[in-house]
Amino acid sequence: MGLLTILKKNRQKEKEIRLLMLGLDNAGKTTILKRINGEDIDTISPTLGFNIKTLEHNGFKMNIWDVGGQKSIRSYWRNYFEQTDGLVWVVDSADRLRLDDCKKELHELLQEERLSGASLLVFANKQDLPGALTDDQIREALELDSIATHHWAILGCSAKTGAHLLNGMDWVVGDIGSRIYLLD
Amino acid sequence: MLEVTKENFRASFDPMRVEVERDLDNLPNVPKTQIQAAVDNLVQRIQLLEKAVTDNITILPPYDARVCLEAVKAASERLSVLRGKLVPRPKFSFKSRKMVATATSPSALQVSNAATPAIATQSTVDTSLFMTFENQTGEYLFIGDLQVPNAVAQHDASGPSPSTMMVDTETIYLGGVQVNDNTTASGPAEAEKPKDVALTNLTDCTINLVHTLPLGAIHIKNLKRCVLVIPPVSGSILLHDCEGCTLIGACHQSRMHTSTNMDIYLHVTSEPIIEDCTDMRFAPYPYQEVLPTDQLLTLFVAAGLRPEKNLFDHVKDFNWLRQQQSPNWRLLDASEIRQGIAHHVLYTQRA
Ligand SMILES: Nc1nc2c(ncn2[C@@H]2O[C@H](COP(=O)(O)OP(=O)(O)OP(=O)(O)O)[C@@H](O)[C@H]2O)c(=O)[nH]1
Numbered sequence: 139m140g141l142l143t144i145l146k147k148n149r150q151k152e153k154e155i156r157l158l159m160l161g162l163d164n165a166g167k168t169t170i171l172k173r174i175n176g177e178d179i180d181t182i183s184p185t186l187g188f189n190i191k192t193l194e195h196n197g198f199k200m201n202i203w204d205v206g207g208q209k210s211i212r213s214y215w216r217n218y219f220e221q222t223d224g225l226v227w228v229v230d231s232a233d234r235l236r237l238d239d240c241k242k243e244l245h246e247l248l249q250e251e252r253l254s255g256a257s258l259l260v261f262a263n264k265q266d267l268p269g270a271l272t273d274d275q276i277r278e279a280l281e282l283d284s285i286a287t288h289h290w291a292i293l294g295c296s297a298k299t300g301a302h303l304l305n306g307m308d309w310v311v312g313d314i315g316s317r318i319y320l321l322d
Numbered sequence: 323m324l325e326v327t328k329e330n331f332r333a334s335f336d337p338m339r340v341e342v343e344r345d346l347d348n349l350p351n352v353p354k355t356q357i358q359a360a361v362d363n364l365v366q367r368i369q370l371l372e373k374a375v376t377d378n379i380t381i382l383p384p385y386d387a388r389v390c391l392e393a394v395k396a397a398s399e400r401l402s403v404l405r406g407k408l409v410p411r412p413k414f415s416f417k418s419r420k421m422v423a424t425a426t427s428p429s430a431l432q433v434s435n436a437a438t439p440a441i442a443t444q445s446t447v448d449t450s451l452f453m454t455f456e457n458q459t460g461e462y463l464f465i466g467d468l469q470v471p472n473a474v475a476q477h478d479a480s481g482p483s484p485s486t487m488m489v490d491t492e493t494i495y496l497g498g499v500q501v502n503d504n505t506t507a508s509g510p511a512e513a514e515k516p517k518d519v520a521l522t523n524l525t526d527c528t529i530n531l532v533h534t535l536p537l538g539a540i541h542i543k544n545l546k547r548c549v550l551v552i553p554p555v556s557g558s559i560l561l562h563d564c565e566g567c568t569l570i571g572a573c574h575q576s577r578m579h580t581s582t583n584m585d586i587y588l589h590v591t592s593e594p595i596i597e598d599c600t601d602m603r604f605a606p607y608p609y610q611e612v613l614p615t616d617q618l619l620t621l622f623v624a625a626g627l628r629p630e631k632n633l634f635d636h637v638k639d640f641n642w643l644r645q646q647q648s649p650n651w652r653l654l655d656a657s658e659i660r661q662g663i664a665h666h667v668l669y670t671q672r673a
């Protein structure tokens with residue numbers, strides 16, 4: 139029995155998925171997490187460490203890790219890589235000034251060996267803002283089409299209105315599920 | 323807000339629940355173009371119902387709590403089934419590819435290394451949708467003098483460059499002019515959407531952003547010795563590379579970076595943060611100087627800001643993760659607070 143098979147079997151019992159949510163500061167990660175969880179989103183402070191929430195979705199238990207994106211704490215991101223099934227990369231679609239930063243950080247992450255098996259969901263957040271770039275524009279700006287190492291998808295969403303958040307979760311859970319659990 | 327008691331909880335919860343159930347019944351009749359919005363709306367309302375129960379769980383009789391939570395769960399399950407049936411699959415763009423057996427194939431990683439361009443290409447993004455002031459010295463800058471980017475044009479890829487419209491400068495708040503008379507050309511729906519502002523490379527300028535125009539995030543970069551007044555905004559104030567400025571602003575989040583020697587008069591409903599900053603001094607927002615209370619409250623409400631919650635003195639320094647006070651910031655003493663500075667910018671200096 140190969141390593142992958144054993145891994146698969148062990149996880150099959152719990153059907154647990156570990157999602158790591160990253161992105162530049164102010165992208166809206168914590169707002170997305172709280173919105174999905176039905177919590178108040180009006181008084182969220184910038185994240186100094188991390189938040190974790192466990193949610194049931196389509197029969198899976200999702201552990202979502204939301205880690206702060208301020209520059210001085212990005213170096214801690216790597217402490218959360220282990221065992222990650224899905225990376226959720228959140229983008230402030232209206233923050234045109236920092237798209238290059240955003241691209242650089244994402245592509246650096248994708249070279250991380252410990253994230254190499256993870257599915258990548260890009261949330262083009264803040265679509266409710268009139269100045270927001272569309273998902274296609276973000277896809278181009280982040281050069282997603284150059285990614286050959288990960289399954290990926292991009293979806294426009296708004297943490298403010300809740301639009302498309304669950305669709306994104308559907309995709310990432312489905313993609314991970316089909317790789318890890320239903321492969322036999 | 324009215325106080326919730328165990329006696330009146332059901333009286334407010336049940337009608338909301340009934341409305342949600344009614345809208346769930348009606349969901350199959352909603353036109354296709356509106357189904358996503360209707361579902362989003364129901365998701366939010368069901369979340370509110372759930373929150374109402376969980377917030378009050380300690381005061382509710384166990385029976386009520388159980389009944390209400392079961393109603394929430396049932397509604398949420400029904401919605402999820404209906405959503406699956408009724409909502410067209412969203413427009414995803416994704417690239418599928420054969421799975422790389424990463425656990426056994428380190429070569430996949432090398433491909434990834436090689437494929438990532440080492441040189442960052444210049445972003446070709448159009449920044450014209452920000453309302454922008456940049457590269458000025460010694461000027462008085464008023465947001466009412468700027469053209470408002472028209473977002474409708476942006477999504478129309480076939481059109482030429484985004485068209486613009488002028489803000490009607492008669493609708494400004496100053497001097498007791500009407501508050502709600504917003505007569506911008508694009509109609510209320512577009513005008514109500516908050517616009518993001520960028521302020522870059524300004525020296526010795528006075529910047530006045532107080533206007534009827536709803537503002538979202540304020541992106542500030544490289545300001546020297548400026549004074550700026552920002553009305554309640556629905557997004558964050560994001561500041562980089564500033565020095566010797568006085569900033570007066572009200573926002574959801576305040577995030578300040580690589581700046582020094584700043585006086586900051588703030589209303590912020592979450593903990594303000596500083597990163598790589600020194601000599602930052604904080605004080606409360608000078609409410610009365612900016613606008614008469616009723617007009618200011620209107621702006622707070624429009625921006626979704628809680629007027630009674632101000633955490634200006636709960637500053638978190640990302641470079642000082644210890645219990646003791648950070649050496650990089652302090653509160654302004656009462657004697658140091660410069661009375662009248664906002665008023666001067668908004669009224670005296672403008673005239
Ligand atoms: N208009 C709009 N604003 C949003 C949306 N999502 C988040 N925001 C705002 O963006 C700001 C940042 O949100 P956060 O959730 O704190 O961002 P974050 O990614 O967790 O930031 P860090 O914790 O510093 O990494 C807040 O002012 C939010 O209200 C959205 O969909 N639309």
Ligand SMILES: [Mg+2]
Pocket residue numbers: 167168169183184185204205206207
């Ligand atoms: Mg956060």
